[in-house]
Amino acid sequence: MNLSRKDMLGIVDLSREEIDFILDTAESFKEISTRKIKKVPTLRGKTVITLFFEASTRTRTSFEIAAKRLSADTINISASTSSAVKGETLVDTARNLESMNPDIIIIRHSAAGSAHILAGLLEQSIINAGDGAHEHPTQALLDMLTIREKKGTMEGLRIAIVGDIAHSRVARSNIYGLTKMGADVAICGPATMMPMDIDQMGVSVYYKMEDAIKDADVVMMLRMQLERQERNLFPSLREYANHFSLNRDNINMAKDDVLVMHPGPINRGVEITPEIADGPYSVILEQVTNGVAVRMALLYLLSGGRK
Amino acid sequence: MKLLLKSGRVIDPSQDIDMVMDILIEDGKISRMEKDIPISETTPEDNLQIFDLKDTIVTPGLIDMHTHLREPGFEYKETVQTGSEAAVAGGFTSIACMANTDPVNDNRSVTEFIHMQARLTAMANVYPIAAVSKGQDGKVLAEFGDLKDAGAVAFSDDGNPVTDSGLMRHALEYACSFDMPMISHCEDTGLSSGGLMNEGFISTQLGLPGIPGIAEDVMVIRDIKLAGFTKTSVHIAHVSTAGSVQAVREARSAGINVTAETAPHYFTLTDATLRGFSTNFKMYPPLRGSGDVEAIKEGLQDGTIDAIASDHAPHSSVEKDVEFEYAANGIVGLETSLPLSLKLVHDGILTINQLIEKMSVNPANILKIPKGSLKTGSDADITVIDMNKMWTVDTDKFRSKGRNCPFNGWKLKGKAVMTIVGGDVKYADSEI
Amino acid sequence: MKKKKVVMDAGEIERSLTRIAYEILERNKGTDNLIIIGIRKGGILLAERLREKISTIEGTEIMSGTLDITLYRDDVLTTGKRPKLEKTYIPFPLDHKKVVLADDVLFTGRTIRAAMDALMDFGRPELIQLAVLIDRGHRELPIRADFIGETLPSSLWENVSVNLTDNRNTDEVVIEES
Numbered sequence: 057m058n059l060s061r062k063d064m065l066g067i068v069d070l071s072r073e074e075i076d077f078i079l080d081t082a083e084s085f086k087e088i089s090t091r092k093i094k095k096v097p098t099l100r101g102k103t104v105i106t107l108f109f110e111a112s113t114r115t116r117t118s119f120e121i122a123a124k125r126l127s128a129d130t131i132n133i134s135a136s137t138s139s140a141v142k143g144e145t146l147v148d149t150a151r152n153l154e155s156m157n158p159d160i161i162i163i164r165h166s167a168a169g170s171a172h173i174l175a176g177l178l179e180q181s182i183i184n185a186g187d188g189a190h191e192h193p194t195q196a197l198l199d200m201l202t203i204r205e206k207k208g209t210m211e212g213l214r215i216a217i218v219g220d221i222a223h224s225r226v227a228r229s230n231i232y233g234l235t236k237m238g239a240d241v242a243i244c245g246p247a248t249m250m251p252m253d254i255d256q257m258g259v260s261v262y263y264k265m266e267d268a269i270k271d272a273d274v275v276m277m278l279r280m281q282l283e284r285q286e287r288n289l290f291p292s293l294r295e296y297a298n299h300f301s302l303n304r305d306n307i308n309m310a311k312d313d314v315l316v317m318h319p320g321p322i323n324r325g326v327e328i329t330p331e332i333a334d335g336p337y338s339v340i341l342e343q344v345t346n347g348v349a350v351r352m353a354l355l356y357l358l359s360g361g362r363k
Numbered sequence: 364m365k366l367l368l369k370s371g372r373v374i375d376p377s378q379d380i381d382m383v384m385d386i387l388i389e390d391g392k393i394s395r396m397e398k399d400i401p402i403s404e405t406t407p408e409d410n411l412q413i414f415d416l417k418d419t420i421v422t423p424g425l426i427d428m429h430t431h432l433r434e435p436g437f438e439y440k441e442t443v444q445t446g447s448e449a450a451v452a453g454g455f456t457s458i459a460c461m462a463n464t465d466p467v468n469d470n471r472s473v474t475e476f477i478h479m480q481a482r483l484t485a486m487a488n489v490y491p492i493a494a495v496s497k498g499q500d501g502k503v504l505a506e507f508g509d510l511k512d513a514g515a516v517a518f519s520d521d522g523n524p525v526t527d528s529g530l531m532r533h534a535l536e537y538a539c540s541f542d543m544p545m546i547s548h549c550e551d552t553g554l555s556s557g558g559l560m561n562e563g564f565i566s567t568q569l570g571l572p573g574i575p576g577i578a579e580d581v582m583v584i585r586d587i588k589l590a591g592f593t594k595t596s597v598h599i600a601h602v603s604t605a606g607s608v609q610a611v612r613e614a615r616s617a618g619i620n621v622t623a624e625t626a627p628h629y630f631t632l633t634d635a636t637l638r639g640f641s642t643n644f645k646m647y648p649p650l651r652g653s654g655d656v657e658a659i660k661e662g663l664q665d666g667t668i669d670a671i672a673s674d675h676a677p678h679s680s681v682e683k684d685v686e687f688e689y690a691a692n693g694i695v696g697l698e699t700s701l702p703l704s705l706k707l708v709h710d711g712i713l714t715i716n717q718l719i720e721k722m723s724v725n726p727a728n729i730l731k732i733p734k735g736s737l738k739t740g741s742d743a744d745i746t747v748i749d750m751n752k753m754w755t756v757d758t759d760k761f762r763s764k765g766r767n768c769p770f771n772g773w774k775l776k777g778k779a780v781m782t783i784v785g786g787d788v789k790y791a792d793s794e795i
Numbered sequence: 796m797k798k799k800k801v802v803m804d805a806g807e808i809e810r811s812l813t814r815i816a817y818e819i820l821e822r823n824k825g826t827d828n829l830i831i832i833g834i835r836k837g838g839i840l841l842a843e844r845l846r847e848k849i850s851t852i853e854g855t856e857i858m859s860g861t862l863d864i865t866l867y868r869d870d871v872l873t874t875g876k877r878p879k880l881e882k883t884y885i886p887f888p889l890d891h892k893k894v895v896l897a898d899d900v901l902f903t904g905r906t907i908r909a910a911m912d913a914l915m916d917f918g919r920p921e922l923i924q925l926a927v928l929i930d931r932g933h934r935e936l937p938i939r940a941d942f943i944g945e946t947l948p949s950s951l952w953e954n955v956s957v958n959l960t961d962n963r964n965t966d967e968v969v970i971e972e973s
Contacts, residue, residue, distance in 0.1 A: 068568070084863070084880035092888060093916040096866040126866075147684055167686035168570050169640025188688070189570030228570055251567035252575075287557075359872055 059357040063175040063182040066191035067232040075233060079201050082346065082353035088125060089348060099128035099359055102159040106132045107149070108185070109165040114320055115185055115194075118344070119162050122351035131158075150174050160355060163187075181358040189223045194354065195319050196229035198347040200237065202339055203274055205346070206315055211238035216268045216310075218300060219278025219327055220249040220289075226319045227278060231257050244268035245278075245300065248289040265299065265306055272310040276317045277302050277327045293326055303329040307337065315339050364410050364786060365389050367400060371416030371747060375423055376720045377736035386421065388743040391786035396737060412788075416747055419780060422719045423735050424456025424744030426726040427697060429521070429546075429600060429624060429672035432458075432489070435476060436465025441677040441764045443477060444484035449675070449697040449763035451790035454779025456744035457488040457734055458675075458697070459726075462499065463522035469494040469505040471513035478514050486789045487782075488744070490516040490732060492546065495534045499523050504534060511541050516730045519546035521600055524582060526552060532589050539595035544729055546598045549582035549607070550647070559688055561634040561649045569637065571687070574649050580606035587614040587621050596620030598729055601674050603629045603648035605658030612667045622729050623662075624670040626696060627703035630659045632769065642683045642690035643769040646676065660712050669725040671718075673700040677765025695765040698756075703770070705750060705777035715750070747781035749792075754778055802947060803968035808928070808959075811944035812841075815926055816848035818942050819895055828892050828921065830858045834910050835865075835881060837899035840959040841928060845897055860885040862896075867909035889918035895942075899957035901927040904938030929968060931955050 059074060067075075088096055104123040106116050116132060123130045135149060144152075146165070150173070153161060160181045163171050168188030175182040186192040203210055215234055221227045221243050234241050235258040243254065244262040255261050262268040269275050280296060290296050302316065316328075316337040324330050333340065366388040373384040373396065385400040386393060402413065432446040441449075443460075450458045460477065462468035468477065474491050481489035493515035497503045501523060510518070518538050525531040525547070538545045555578040560566050562573025583599055587610055590597040602608060602625045611623045628646070633653050636644045644650060662668040676693025683690050704722065707713045713721070723746075727735030734744055758771045782790040803811070823829055826849065833842025839861050846859045863881040865871065871878075896910055907925060914920060926942035931949040947970065949955055954973040959966050 081880055084882055087883055088866075091916060092918070095916065097912065098866040098871055102872075145684070146686055165686065167688040169687040172640050173686065187570075189572075191570070223570075225570060228568075252562055252573065253564040254567050256564050257568065356866075 061358065063171070063184075064193050064354055064358060065171050065175055065182065065184045067193050067196050067229045067236070068191065070233070070236070072236050075197070075200065075237060078197055078350070078353055078357065079204060081357060082197070082201050082349040085352040085356070086346070086349040088352070089345070094125050095127055096125070097127045098356060099123065099126035102128045102359060103157070104128045104130050104160045104162065104355065105153060105158045106130065106162045106185070107135065107153070107164075108133070109135050109163075109170075110186070112164060112186075114344070115164065118347045119185065119351050122348050123355055125348070126352055126355055128159075128355065146170060146173060147177065150177055154178050154180065159359060183354060183358065186225050189225050189228070191229045191232075192225040193229050194347070194351055195226050196233040197354075198343055198350040199230055199276065199317060199319070200233050201346045201350055202317065202343050203315065205342075206339060207273060210234060213239045213273040214242065214271055215239045215274040215276065216242045216244060216272040217276045217278065218244045218265060218268060218302070220280055221245045221254065221278070222249045222251045223281065224278050230276065231259055235259065242268045242272070246290050246296070266309055269302075269306065270309045272314055274315045274317060275302060275310055279319065279321065280323055280327050282323075297326050301327050301329060302332050304331055307332060317343060320344070365412070366743070366783065366786060366788070367402065367411060367413045368416050368421060368745070368747070369400075369413060371419045371421035373421045373737065374716055374719050375737040376716055376724050377423065378738060380737070381716060386737070386745070388783070388786045391743055393737055393739055393741050393743050396739060414781070418749070420715060420748040420750060422746050422748065423723045423737050424782070424784065425454050425701065425722045425746045425779075426457040426459075426730075426732075426734055427455045427673050427675065427700065428459045428670060428726040428730055429626070430458045430460050430675040430697065431463065431677070431693070432460040432477075433677060434464060434480060435473065439764070440679050442484070443480040443489055444486075445762060445764050446675070446677075446697070447481070447485035447487040447489060449695070449761065450487040451782040451784065452762045452779075453697040453699070454701045454746045454748065454782055455487055455697060456746060456782060456784045457490065457732065459490040459492050459516060459730060461492050461519060461521045462494040467494050467499050468492075468515070469497045469499070471506070471509045474510055474513035474515050487784055488734070490730060492517045492519050492521075494518065495520045495525055495545070496530065501526050501530060504530070504537060507537055507541050507543060511543055515543075516732060517544040517546050517598075519548065519600065521546060521548040524548050524550040524552060528585060528589065531586065532593060535589055535593050535595040535597060539593070542731070544596070544598055544731065546600050547582070547586045548600050549579050549586060551578045551581050554578035554581070558649075559645070560637050561651045563634060563652050565634045565637055569640070571637070576604040576606055576651060576655065579604050579648055580610060583607040583610045587611070587619055590621055591617070591619040596622070599623040601626050601629070601648055601672075602659065602662070602668060603651050603655060605655045608658045608662035608667055612662070612665070615667065622669045622725075623667065624672040625659050625663070625668050626672060626674045627700050628694065628696070628769070630656055630663065630707065631703050636769065640687045641769070642685070642687055643694060643767055645687065645690050645692055646674070646694050647692040660707070663707065663721065664712050669721065670729060671700065671704050671721045672726065673697055675763070677763050678767050679764070680766075683767045693767065695761070695763050695768050697763060698761055699768065699770050699775070701748070702754075702775040702778045705748070706775070708750070709776060743783055743786040745783040746779050747783075748777065749780045750777045752776070752778055752780065797972045799969055799971040801967050802970055803945060805964050805966040808944070808966045808968065809963070811928065812844050813848060815942045815944060816845055816852060819845070819924070819926065820849060820852060822924070822941070823893050826853050826855055826857045829895065830860065830889070830892050831895045831897055832860045832862050832885065832914070834862050834896060834898040834906060837957060838897045841899055841957075842897035844959070845895075845926065858887065862910055862913055864906060864909040864913055867913045869905060869909065883913070885917050889914060889920045892918070892920050894920045894923045895926055896923060897926045899928050899959075900955050901925070901930045901938070901940050902933060904934045904936040907938045908936050928957050929955055
């Protein structure tokens with residue numbers, strides 16, 4: 057089969073077959089990162105631009121490594137969207153880039169819908185590396201690859217996602233993906249961070265950790281952004297950690313072979329305790345490895361460009 | 364200059380008239396309205412224009428009581444002139460413009476400036492609405508008496524709510540003492556803060572912070588209570604939720620003096636249109652869910668909602684062609700308001716008579732302006748409507764400077780084909 | 796009805812493979828540092844048969860691997876399609892090894908060019924030899940095979956397929972109009 061798409065903007069549009077296809081392709085790419093010469097000539101001469109309006113070392117580095125291992129040339133642009141500095145508009149930035157003839161543009165932005173603006177405007181393939189609280193498709197794909205690798209399938213697995221669901225693009229993309237792949241998804245977080253009607257996305261909603269992670273095959277902890285405290289969404293980190301962190305005591309509610317996942321970076325002691333983050337159930341580092349493979353797969357699959 | 368309008372179906376709710384008649388206009392006033400005015404009866408002078416309006420509807424000039432003309436201060440978005448051109452193209456002979464200009468219309472010199480611009484450049488009658496509070500800051504009352512003398516027709520901080528209930532109470536009392544309408548933009552900013560679209564399943568799917576319907580409902584209820592308590596009246600602007608409609612309905616039956624308006628987009632679009640993140644669907648109040656849209660239609664049908672007003676809010680590309688969260692709120696509406704509202708008639712929700720009431724008679728009454736009627740001797744403000752004309756919305760052809768319109772490309776049925784203001788034809792479709 | 800002709804049957808294939816196995820051993824003077832690597836889909840079963848025969852003849856196991864050359868193809872981005880990636884399995888460095896590449900049909904030579912580029916990323920082999928069951932001509936690059944089962948003249952509008960299965964009795968090489 058083919059991935060006949062120009063862009064990767066979100067999991068919401070992908071079919072189950074497309075997700076399988078991307079994950080299969082990613083698996084084949086994993087092997088390249090184990091070779092002595094970690095390079096194939098596939099994207100030689102192609103230009104991949106990462107346009108990051110939000111700071112992120114890990115995602116950007118992951119994309120850069122993926123592109124370089126495919127022999128592409130990479131350019132990293134860090135743009136600032138500080139409202140104090142009203143610089144060039146997104147549309148102007150995009151048009152300027154277009155004039156330099158890149159092949160693929162990867163964008164991360166704090167405003168939802170930004171990747172859609174580029175995709176509608178430019179002929180190049182656009183990969184959404186995270187737009188506001190909307191979607192982060194490559195994260196969900198690498199999460200699904202990790203689960204599939206360890207458990208064989210996602211069908212019928214009980215998967216718990218815990219944290220600030222309302223503001224989490226990782227949660228949204230994973231909910232779209234995991235429900236499509238037949239998993240039984242449970243989400244959990246403080247009521248102030250649970251979006252309206254989210255059960256209509258096919259998930260069960262919990263406000264107590266113990267209920268959500270009971271008999272879970274996978275527990276995915278989301279990063280708590282410390283700024284949320286200021287908006288009266290929860291009173292203190294201490295209270296949050298007491299009720300919503302994954303620790304030595306509540307991990308026992310999940311299955312014995314549970315996978316503990318986290319998109320990173322981890323707030324040790326807030327949403328996850330150090331012993332769990334570093335412990336035997338954690339596949340957090342495998343997620344990172346799979347991230348490079350998934351991104352290589354997408355760069356390869358989308359590099360046909362316009363259809 | 365005399366005009367003879369022949370054979371149109373004249374609908375004038377103020378006189379309970381609905382029949383095919385001729386209208387003779389002399390010196391900017393309606394001088395005769397009868398079946399079949401024979402031409403020989405009028406002296407055959409060179410300056411008599413005759414229009415055959417068969418198969419059209421002839422109504423008192425339509426009034427849009429909620430527009431933003433952006434002058435002074437934001438002339439790059441719209442001016443009194445271009446706004447009025449858009450108005451007559453949309454069939455409106457009178458428009459009321461809100462005070463959130465720069466400087467804010469909170470003192471007589473700005474009101475007088477707007478009047479002067481209107482006199483010099485406008486194609487339609489322009490009625491300035493002045494601010495409730497100085498700077499629209501919601502802290503200190505503006506000079507209502509002075510503003511009335513300068514020609515303001517109502518007070519509103521629209522753009523902002525009047526958050527301080529104590530101030531709102533006093534504003535209602537004070538405005539009433541000058542016999543001036545108060546128009547309220549209902550928004551509890553604590554609940555709406557940070558929100559970019561209606562809070563609901565769509566906002567959950569899109570990861571956009573939501574503005575719950577109750578942010579509007581709680582302020583509508585507050586203003587109703589205040590109006591009841593102070594025994595004054597209040598007009599609720601841009602109603603968008605089922606909760607607001609219900610509150611107004613109940614207040615009406617309890618005898619409280621409250622009127623309400625809605626805009627065409629609230630009975631035409633739902634929040635599902637936000638899925639493409641297009642900023643042409645971003646405004647305040649936001650587009651709501653289908654339940655609210657149904658409630659708005661019911662409110663129009665049973666008379667709870669008295670008026671349809673476009674909330675015409677032009678913006679330039681600078682404000683709209685940006686990331687969704689940075690885009691300004693608002694869409695233009697003068698040139699699509701009537702056609703979208705005619706759909707209510709085509710769909711059997713309103714009769715054409717009821718629609719004319721909501722777009723002419725009632726706005727005139729609420730703003731207390733001497734318009735909205737074709738009685739002999741009235742100003743010859745007349746709108747001619749072809750209810751069945753098919754046309755396609757093309758924003759490139761808009762007279763407004765604003766292109767921020769969600770209906771571009773829509774095929775609509777019915778529009779104004781001629782607009783007469785003070786006896787002058789200010790707009791006519793080529794076929795007339 | 797497309798014209799189809801069987802040019803090698805199971806018995807003929809078996810004999811060719813046996814001869815090729817002996818030739819490989821003779822040329823390389825035994826199995827020291829010898830590796831057989833099958834290319835992509837067509838060469839994998841072939842490589843497996845050769846490996847088995849060589850092990851039987853010499854009485855020792857020899858190393859083998861599989862190579863997917865999709866990412867090294869010179870047309871990988873020019874066609875709109877993305878061919879499905881297979882796995883590459885070469886779990887040892889190729890420095891100082893004698894690599895015998897195995898593929899079913901040698902045609903334009905582009906697959907072999909891509910295979911050699913891929914092998915270079917795994918180390919520096921002492922030498923690379925090429926074993927094919929069928930050489931059908933029409934080279935577009937200066938590539939030649941060291942060990943050939945049968946040379947089969949063909950025209951460009953014909954298709955040559957080598958159909959090997961686990962049930963060896965149904966092995967056949969077929970040429971048909973495409």
